Amino acid sequence: MKDPANPTSRTPEDDRLRRRIGPTIRDVARMANVSIGTVSKALNNNGSLKAETRERVIAVANALGFRPNSLAQSLHRRHSFTVGLISNDSFGRFTMPIAEGLEACLADRQIAVFMCNATDDPERERQHVEQLLGKRVDGMVITARRADRRPGLDGALRGLPVIYVFSQSDDPEAVCLLPDDEGGARMAVEHLIGLGRQRIAHITGPERFEAVRLRRDGYRQALTAAGLAEGEGYYLSGDWSEKWGYDAAARLFAHGREPPDALFCGNDQIARGAADALRERGIAVPEDVAIVGFDNWNVMTEASRPPLTSVDLNLRALGREAGRRLIAMIDGTPMRGVSRLPCTLVIRESCGAKTDTLTGTEDYA
Amino acid sequence: MKDPANPTSRTPEDDRLRRRIGPTIRDVARMANVSIGTVSKALNNNGSLKAETRERVIAVANALGFRPNSLAQSLHRRHSFTVGLISNDSFGRFTMPIAEGLEACLADRQIAVFMCNATDDPERERQHVEQLLGKRVDGMVITARRADRRPGLDGALRGLPVIYVFSQSDDPEAVCLLPDDEGGARMAVEHLIGLGRQRIAHITGPERFEAVRLRRDGYRQALTAAGLAEGEGYYLSGDWSEKWGYDAAARLFAHGREPPDALFCGNDQIARGAADALRERGIAVPEDVAIVGFDNWNVMTEASRPPLTSVDLNLRALGREAGRRLIAMIDGTPMRGVSRLPCTLVIRESCGAKTDTLTGTEDYA
DNA sequence: GCCAATTAGGAAAACCTTTTCCTTAACTGA
DNA sequence: TCAGTTAAGGAAAAGGTTTTCCTAATTGGC
Structure with a gap:
């Protein structure tokens, strides 16, 4: 059904296609009376073209709503x-x-x-x-x-x-x-030590996580650096839940022996669970016991009573x-x-310091 | 620097390129001694090819680690x-x-x-x-x-x-x-009614959310359908936080007048806050007051005490x-x-029914 | 007014596939 | 043996763009 009088006129059916698919560089070239190479040069601002030509081509492209086909470009540009x-x-x-x-x-x-x-x-x-x-x-x-x-x-x-x-x-x-993780933990524990805490316990998640092991190491480094001993039974590994935080805290404070004056927790859920346990026992946070969490997950840090100081992973x-x-x-x-x-320590009420944000130092391994 | 004896040998520099970019269909064709069209047919399982040819081509393609270029395919296939x-x-x-x-x-x-x-x-x-x-x-x-x-x-x-x-x-x-949302709310409230609750309050989020308005409507429809009246001050709109749930529950149960026997909450954070408030007042959940939340966000539903029954949006x-x-x-x-x-009602302990999962009926607007 | 140098823009190859159409060869049946 | 099918695979266009190379036209210098 081609029109023999005008062999290049694929306009009728072509147009319908274009409407679904958008104009191509050929359409722009035809409208602007230049070759497709020139259109490409005009739009990509290279080649040597008269300013007038360049502008005219760009104007036509805009008028047509031409959008270069990224697939074709990528194919060529690798x-x-x-x-x-x-x-x-x-x-x-x-x-x-x-x-x-x-x-x-x-x-x-x-x-x-x-x-x-x-x-x-x-x-x-x-x-x-x-x-x-x-x-x-x-x-x-x-x-x-x-x-x-x-x-x-x-x-x-x-x-x-x-x-x-x-x-x-x-x-x-x-x-x-x-x-x-290690640096973040060290920073958190150093902060607690700086606030005068001496008996700092660590409640954390499952040891199969490398993060758990690293945070534990950071915790111990900070203690050692400050000349503090890790209390007997002060390191508690469980799962990542509030319930575990609650249970672990209950365990720490139920014993007859001297309780911790600070809890460094492996994540915010654990910290919140621990805070709940303390509140129910009438132990004041942060006055009696300071708490620091990990992850800085605002759903937890803000709903916790009091709001949690926490280490942000800066994801x-x-x-x-x-x-x-x-x-x-x-x-x-x-x-x-x-x-x-580096991680960041976001200070809220649970550690007893005034609200602040501290960022760790870069530490490329 | 072309080798005049073998004009098609672009192998040396070509090969280096290929190694970065992967073999193309031409490489497969050359190796298999067929045309690129034949390779295409073999790999796409069309055209008419001898079984042996097809298999040989496929074998060569695999050996070369040929991976068709999606960009080129897309360009052609539209x-x-x-x-x-x-x-x-x-x-x-x-x-x-x-x-x-x-x-x-x-x-x-x-x-x-x-x-x-x-x-x-x-x-x-x-x-x-x-x-x-x-x-x-x-x-x-x-x-x-x-x-x-x-x-x-x-x-x-x-x-x-x-x-x-x-x-x-x-x-x-x-x-x-x-x-x-509306159907989910209706289902939740009907469930509470089915458990014998008569004075059901609704604590929810900001009314600018359409979801809040729809859930409220569902709540009221269920009450009306059961011939129950909405208690004075039983609809409380605030923000989406635990704190608001806590405060709203405190308000509902502080008044001298008859307290609700069930809370339907606009989300799980509100529900959990409310549950905390009740527990602190010595009000038993679900015995004295049943609670149903919304979103079925397991971080909340599972940490809440008791675990929350909640409407799942099935996202x-x-x-x-x-x-x-x-x-x-x-x-x-x-x-x-x-x-x-439809939404799903996930039943846990906070509403007093036995654990279950109920899915709403399809309801196309 | 003529040659060289520059500028503007066109033609065509290249990017990698798919698909249509066509050619060749082999096969079928009489 | 020969015409007519059918099977097998090749050649080439198409898809949309970029880029290289080339030609034609303009300019400048003398």
Whole structure:
């Protein structure tokens, strides 16, 4: 049904197509009476074109609502301006702030983020990696893998920039970004010592978490540095729940022997549970016992009575930094090894100091 | 520096390139001694090829680790197998389960999800939409916009499938998917009535939220249907915090007049605050007063004493359904209007019934 | 008024696949 | 043996853009 009088006129059916798909660079070229190469040059501000031509082309492109096809651009440029984020906690409480920081950083550079949830299932992870590689992502971020470090994804992604955030890899060459749990704990306990506390107990989560071990180490370092002894039975490892905090505190204060004058807790839920236990026993917080939590999860810190002093992992900052490093790697800067970013101590009422915010010092491992 | 004896041999420098970028269909074709068309046919299982050829090509492709370039495929197929998700609560507590459900549904169909955070800023939203359109997404999901409905994004995305989840649009044609707040509230209150409660109060969040108004309506419908009157001062609107729940409960039970025998709360934080207030007054839950919360946020429901019965919004299911509908729209099925998905009542100890899970009936508006 | 140098813009290859159409060869049946 | 099918696979266009190379036109210098 082609019009033999005008063989180039694919306008009728063409137009209908375009309406669904948007105008292409050819449409702009035709309207502006130039070649498609010229349009490209005008829009990307290179080549040598008369100013008038450039402006005219741009005007036509705007009038038509032309939007360059990123897929075609990527195909040619060998960069997709796209990265993948593989989460393992089902987009949980930890992945969210990381994703937010990452996305904010990358969005500034016009890089979009594919979000995938692998739920710690190696097979799903593999599928996602496969898909992302097919889509030619420029880089990849892996977050919140479980304690048990799995072999890297190294096989498939030869040379592709990858960064593990809040998560580790077996590969010593891998780039990992983590919060400085040890430093954060040390800071919290030093703060308590600075407030005159001498008998500081530590109630925390399951030891299979590296974070638990690191926070414990930080706790002990601070005690040792101040010449304080760790009281008998003052280190209590359980699960991450309020109930455990409540029970552990009850245990600490039920004994006949001298009770602690401060509790450093492995997370805010534990801290809140402990605070509840003390309140029910008529032990005043912070007067009799100071409490410091970990995570600075405002749902907990603010609802706790009194509001909790807590260590913030700065996950948003972690995400942003991951974005920066990934961009650097994509731009060719070589990177390797594990870095830890400082935590921040957010002071509220439960420790007896005046409200403040203290940030740890950088401590790259 | 071309080898005149073998003009097609781009192997030396070519190979180095390939190593970074991976083999292309040409490499497979060359290795298998067939044309690229044949490779394509072999891998996509169409065209007419001898079984032996097909297998040989596939074997070569595997050996080379060939991974088709999605960008090139999309360019040709006019489908990118990609959708955009624009969140407005900074990947908050509500977006995440929705995203999880959506991703799970779409991943089954090999569709990847771009996640963008607009933080309720129209300008950022516009930028993200622009970027996504450039990337030629097949569809778009908008979540968790604020109460104040903003004009649709309708201008730019002529004809692109868009679905609003947990969020509304001015455009009456827009496809919206929401939880059935009203039905969920009705179910909760009917459940309390069924347990013999007669004086049921409702402590809830700020009235500017449509969810608050709908839950209140459901509450009143259930009372009316059972021939019960709403007690004087039994409806209390405040903020979403534990503190408000605590204060409101204190107010309800401090008065000289007859106290409620059940509390239906607008969210779990309020419910937990109320439970704390009652416990401190020596009022037994659920014996003296039954409590039902809303959101079924396990951090709250499980830490509350006793554990909270609560209405689950089924956000994961909402996300999955959004995925299904988006796929349908992409496949050409026309859709419009607002749908609401049923909530589920998760029964724990705070209401005095035996542990159970009840799902509301479908109720499409 | 002529040659060289510069400028403006076009043509076409390249990026990687898919798909349509076409050619060749082998096979079928008479 | 020959015409007519069918099977197998190749060639090339298409998809939308960027970039390199090239041509034509303009300018400047003498």
